[in-house]
Amino acid sequence: MLDEKKLREAFPNTTVFKDQNLIATFKSASIPAFLRDWIVKKKAGVDGQIHDMDDLRRYMNAIIPRRDDLLAIQESARNNGASKKFLARIDIRFNVANNTVSFEIPDLGITHSETMVEDYVWERIKNELVQKSGGWGLVQLGYLPPEKPERPRGKLTLLEFKNFCPYTVNLEAYRAARAHFTIEEWFDVLLGAIDYNPEGYQDWVEKHTMLTRLLPFIEPRINLVELAPKGTGKSYLFGRVGKYGWLVSGGTLSRAKMFFDIAKKQPGLVANNEFVALDEIQSIEFPDPGEMQGALKAYMEAGEATFGDKRVVGSAGIILLGNIPQDDMNIEGDMFRTLPEVFRESALLDRFHGFIQGRNIPRMNEKLKINGWALNTEYFSEIMHLMRNQSENVLYRSVVENLVSYPAGADTRDTEAILRICTAYLKLFFPHVIKPEMIDITEFKRYCLRPAVQMRTIIRTQLQIIDSAEYGGKNVAAYTVNEKFEKMNRGEG
Known part of the structure; x- marks a missing residue:
């Protein structure tokens, strides 16, 4: 169990008491978590509790109109x-x-x-x-x-x-605070920040898979697919935790809305958000599938696409979210068969960096709801936002590129996908590691490199099923830790 005293000492100004009854009140009012925690912090007593619910409701009605x-x-x-x-x-x-x-x-x-x-x-x-x-x-x-x-x-x-940025967010202070926690404790800190009770998970794999959903919040242009059983909280996390992404739930999605509206001369979702999550992907309709497919391929490859004489540039990752029965979560079978035809083309699927195994995430239940002191969601949202800055990307990507080795003949898309996912994991789990020699190699392999390779391998396996002529027999190469750092970790160098 996470030591709340230790948490509050490490983050004295950015923790908040998350009470389940209070969270339910905000949820019923459709107030996002990042706004909720700011309001609670403003109105709570020194013990973190709200003692005047009538005053709270009046304030909520006044500050967030309907x-x-x-x-x-x-x-x-x-x-x-x-x-x-x-x-x-x-x-x-x-x-x-x-x-x-x-x-x-x-x-x-x-x-x-x-x-x-x-x-x-x-x-x-x-x-x-x-x-x-x-x-x-x-x-x-x-x-x-x-x-x-x-x-x-x-x-x-x-x-x-x-x-709306009520906190002065200092990444150096955040990095220094992280250094006081073990990786196991840090998982629990992160889960509390997004409103989940760490005690509700059976093991670190469930926690790790849940936290993998945060990679698009912290890393630019990371493209992921998650197929999971119903009720595992996909919509909540991508739609309510932060203010910089966009969740599309069913309905119709045009190329103009997604990328650029030529008639209105207005850029679309990818230019104005840090990620675009397409929820209930099986129910989304595309007026011109071929047009959308072409635009997605161009954008997901390079972060830009051209429409007429207009070039759209963005840092948004594309996330596909769909429901799939537990019995259909078979990596060796065609898990993508229910996706819209737009996404059934191998050249487009190849541009997705990794697959989140939603079967490892338990269905939402009362045990998974946080009830106690936790990192403020708004503060954590701002931290992830700042971690996407170019300077931070260069810093952490450099660490990863020094740590990871791979054959000269490794597939370029596989390499980019694995390095990008590793970088996102490093930012999320080890933000205090700014030099390759600072990390425990065993932890890096377990929590960053191996999961990244596995996520990309699932994409590669699905490509082999969908397009065996092009991808059959082409497996992901061996990605390992640089021998220099392996030796240093063993005390040999």
Whole structure:
């Protein structure tokens, strides 16, 4: 069991008491975990507990409005000159045709057609917005009445926007804190950060598989497939834990929405998010499968794709999530047979780096729900976000490339996949390791290298089943730890 005292001493300002009854209250209000922990931290007593639930509910209603509150917000903006400030996810758009900036707040039903951002406001707040084309933040709205001919219709305006980042996140302090924990303890710290009770898992394999879902949060352009039995928490993790990714659940998905809308001249999901998770993949419909397939192949290979004269560049990983019966989780069988035809082409599947074995993750039950002190989800979300920075990528990738050896004839896509997954694991499990000689080689092999090879091997096996003519007999090469570091680990060098 994780020592909560040790956790709070290592992270004195970024832990929060996670109470299951309280978590259920926030969940019923559809408030994401990263917002929940910030609110709890703000309203809790010194013991971490919320002692006035009525006050909490009033605050929640005031700071995160619902669609039912839209009329009141509009009325306040119209009659008082400004609405109250509230937290919301906002999307910004520059309209090339009329040289204006507009915004939308999807959760409130506010669309681009009814909004604008005045130039003097844009100059003041653009640095908060431009890097992410919007995002979660503290928002205040105003109103501009009709003014013919310049403005034949009234518009809601954006008066204020402040990025939602309530913590000063210091990666060096985070790395230093990690050094105080064993790898077994660190697994439990990470599980608590995403609302899971470590005591509910049977062994480290279940914990490791669950935490593998976090790789797209911490590593740019990592493309994964997870097929798992129902009820294992896929939608919750990818949809509610962080604010930088996007979860698509069923329905129709066009190339324009995913990559670039030529008519509106607007980049799509891959350009504005850190990952795009396609949930219930078997039920998603693609209006033009061939067009989507071509765009995915180009983007997943190089992180960019061209549409007409427009080039879309992104760092988002593509994640396929699907339900599969436990009995069908057979690595040697065709596990991908229920995927949409878009993803049944071997050249596209080859661009997925690894496969998460969802059968190792237990179905959600009461024992798996955290109830105690844990790392704040919002803080951890920001840590993973910063770990995606180019400087961090170079740092950890360099460590991995020094540690891992492979034959000269190894397949390039296999190598890239394994090194990329290893790098993501290193960031997640060993963030304090910034030089290859700092890591225990046995731990690196068990928790990083071997799982990475296994994840890629499953993709390779499925490729052999789907396209035996091209991939038959082509197995993943041997990826091992560099002998130099093996000897150092044995005390021989």
